[in-house]
Amino acid sequence: xxxxxxxxxxxxxxxxxxxxxxxxxxxxxxxxxxxxxxxxxxxxxxxxxxxxxxxxxxxxxxxxxxxxxxxxxxxxxxxxxxxxxxxxxxxxxxxxxxxxxxxxxxxxxxxxxxxxxxxxxxxxxxxxxxxxxxxxxxxxxxxxxxxxxxxxxxxxxxxxxxxxxxxxxxxxxxxxxxxxxxxxxxxxxxxxxxxxxxxxxxxxxxxxxxxxxxxxxxxxxxxxxxxxxxxxxxxxxxxxxxxxxxxxxxxxxxxxxxxxxxxxxxxxxxxxxxxxxxxxxxxxxxxxxxxxxxxxxxxxxxxxxxxxxxxxxxxxxxxxxxxxxxxxxxxxxxxxxxxxxxxxxxxxxxxxxxxxxxxxxxxxxxxxxxxxxxxxxxxxxxxxxxxxxxxxxxxxxxxx
Amino acid sequence: xxxxxxxxxxxxxxxxxxxxxxxxxxxxxxxxxxxxxxxxxxxxxxxxxxxxxxxxxxxxxxxxxxxxxxxxxxxxx
Numbered sequence: 001x002x003x004x005x006x007x008x009x010x011x012x013x014x015x016x017x018x019x020x021x022x023x024x025x026x027x028x029x030x031x032x033x034x035x036x037x038x039x040x041x042x043x044x045x046x047x048x049x050x051x052x053x054x055x056x057x058x059x060x061x062x063x064x065x066x067x068x069x070x071x072x073x074x075x076x077x078x079x080x081x082x083x084x085x086x087x088x089x090x091x092x093x094x095x096x097x098x099x100x101x102x103x104x105x106x107x108x109x110x111x112x113x114x115x116x117x118x119x120x121x122x123x124x125x126x127x128x129x130x131x132x133x134x135x136x137x138x139x140x141x142x143x144x145x146x147x148x149x150x151x152x153x154x155x156x157x158x159x160x161x162x163x164x165x166x167x168x169x170x171x172x173x174x175x176x177x178x179x180x181x182x183x184x185x186x187x188x189x190x191x192x193x194x195x196x197x198x199x200x201x202x203x204x205x206x207x208x209x210x211x212x213x214x215x216x217x218x219x220x221x222x223x224x225x226x227x228x229x230x231x232x233x234x235x236x237x238x239x240x241x242x243x244x245x246x247x248x249x250x251x252x253x254x255x256x257x258x259x260x261x262x263x264x265x266x267x268x269x270x271x272x273x274x275x276x277x278x279x280x281x282x283x284x285x286x287x288x289x290x291x292x293x294x295x296x297x298x299x300x301x302x303x304x305x306x307x308x309x310x311x312x313x314x315x316x317x318x319x320x321x322x323x324x325x326x327x328x329x330x331x332x333x334x335x336x337x338x339x340x341x342x343x344x345x346x347x348x349x350x351x352x353x354x355x356x357x358x359x360x361x362x363x364x365x366x367x368x369x370x371x372x373x374x375x376x377x378x379x380x381x382x383x384x385x386x387x388x389x390x391x392x393x394x395x396x397x398x399x400x
Numbered sequence: 401x402x403x404x405x406x407x408x409x410x411x412x413x414x415x416x417x418x419x420x421x422x423x424x425x426x427x428x429x430x431x432x433x434x435x436x437x438x439x440x441x442x443x444x445x446x447x448x449x450x451x452x453x454x455x456x457x458x459x460x461x462x463x464x465x466x467x468x469x470x471x472x473x474x475x476x477x
């Protein structure tokens with residue numbers, strides 16, 4: 001059991017633009033920090049970049065199998081969805097690689113680069129809509145949510161009008177306040193939805209990922225329709241919630257830093273470095289990756305017993321003083337590309353190049369089209385996602 | 401063109417197709433069209449690419465890229 005002085009995890013942020021202050025204290029104190037979870041179980045926070053990279057590369061001693069009853073969670077609802085996670089995100093090797101490789105080429109650099117003109121056209125059309133609506137508008141509703149939805153619709157083949165449903169399913173999984181029943185139901189509904197989409201694309205194929213995977217992987221016997229439905233649900237969830245939150249938080253940070261915004265607007269070619277730095281600074285994924293120790297292990301001089309869970313705190317690793325100078329300063333002049341925002345090891349985000357190109361195009365288009373962009377309300381009126389496992393803003397009223 | 405500083409090797413079994421190497425040094429790395437796994441285009445890249453090769457090694461999440469001193473190979477040429 002957990003000693004009585006073990007802090008209860010997760011922590012609450014004090015400053016909405018910084019990770020909880022406990023992370024920096026834990027980093028200074030040691031490589032790992034024991035915490036107590038909602039169910040009274042002990043888990044370990046891994047807070048520094050070096051140990052996180054080591055642990056996520058070590059699949060002999062640490063498992064990422066979400067079905068493991070010892071897999072650590074931040075809510076009761078998450079236990080239920082983890083137990084039923086059948087996509088490769090919740091698998092160890094060799095199964096993980098077998099399934100991931102069926103999808104890797106769909107996200108190759110070449111394929112993602114080829115999507116850029118379409119992504120650019122989507123960004124332009126959404127900013128046209130914002131201009132027609134006229135200021136003030138909520139940038140989350142009009143841009144941050146719609147943009148990845150339209151991109152995923154184009155790439156994956158899910159009709160755009162279905163995206164509010166897909167987002168509700170993602171939120172039910174990524175919330176901190178949902179009931180177990182709600183999270184389970186929405187997980188099942190999304191997999192059922194993708195299964196119906198697979199059947200419909202089999203009858204009427206298009207130029208999209210679902211149609212290609214049916215021909216290349218399902219009809220060749222590499223993947224069942226049910227397996228594809230579970231993986232497709234994972235891809236849809238991942239394609240929405242993370243990018244949406246990077247757009248909301250990234251825009252807010254640009255609006256809060258006049259110098260950086262002016263610099264980026266004047267030098268659009270800075271966007272690649274700017275996006276890496278925004279990814280580092282925001283680190284939207286809060287409570288993943290997670291692992292279970294497969295044997296008694298030592299991490300940073302601390303003994304962790306077999307069967308105990310570990311949280312890799314990416315937001316903490318991205319503020320690690322040993323890796324980044326002045327880590328709490330947003331600085332587009334630094335090379336931040338070795339941040340861990342997309343994770344590390346075999347599970348590193350499959351869609352990360354898509355996310356990068358989406359963000360490059362979006363921020364450049366936004367600053368070019370709406371150079372007078374500003375917050376339409378004081379910062380205090382922005383609602384931050386303290387209630388979500390993927391951090392961001394619920395609203396972002398802007399004018400220009 | 402300068403001689404190679406490093407000899408590059410890739411482990412296609414470890415590779416998870418994250419794509420960093422292709423983005424950073426497209427002169428040296430590509431992805432197989434069949435499955436998105438790394439394809440080595442240039443085993444002995446010119447020395448001026450060294451910083452980019454080192455960055456690719458640092459960012460590869462699967463630790464699938466190795467750089468070995470090319471001195472022996474150069475001596476053999």
